Amino acid sequence: MATRAEWAQRVDRWQKSGLSAEAFATREEIKSKDQLVWWRWKLRSSSPASPASTSTPSLPAPRFLPVRVVDTTVQAAGLGAPLEIALPNGRVVRVPPGFEPAMLERVLAIASEGVPC
Numbered sequence: 001m002a003t004r005a006e007w008a009q010r011v012d013r014w015q016k017s018g019l020s021a022e023a024f025a026t027r028e029e030i031k032s033k034d035q036l037v038w039w040r041w042k043l044r045s046s047s048p049a050s051p052a053s054t055s056t057p058s059l060p061a062p063r064f065l066p067v068r069v070v071d072t073t074v075q076a077a078g079l080g081a082p083l084e085i086a087l088p089n090g091r092v093v094r095v096p097p098g099f100e101p102a103m104l105e106r107v108l109a110i111a112s113e114g115v116p117c
Contacts, residue, residue, distance in 0.1 A: 004043075007039040007042075007043070008039075008043055010028065010030070010036065010039070011036065011039050011040045011043055013028075014028075014036060014040075015040075020033075021033040021036050021037050024036065081097070082094055082095060082096050082097065083095040083099075085108065087108070087111055087112050088112075089111075089112060091111045091112075093107060093108060093111050
């Protein structure tokens, strides 16, 4: 038993062939041209974006594209300007690009205390 996707491909081939439903069904060894016509109707009626016209070109099937994962911490190490944080107690913390957030959190906790460095 053919799947919906297989019928969609058959109907698409039929429409591109220019053959009558009967001639295409005979060529493809489909039991009845009525199956072909019914599937064309079913696929059109269940597709909200497709107009009733058979001359509309079908969209290409979606495909996967290659992906390369990049470690952003390595890239950020040499890019950008340093960050300066002025604390209320007058101290300034200069943070280079590519810093580790956990380390910055510890440094800010120490620098914001009233204890002299």
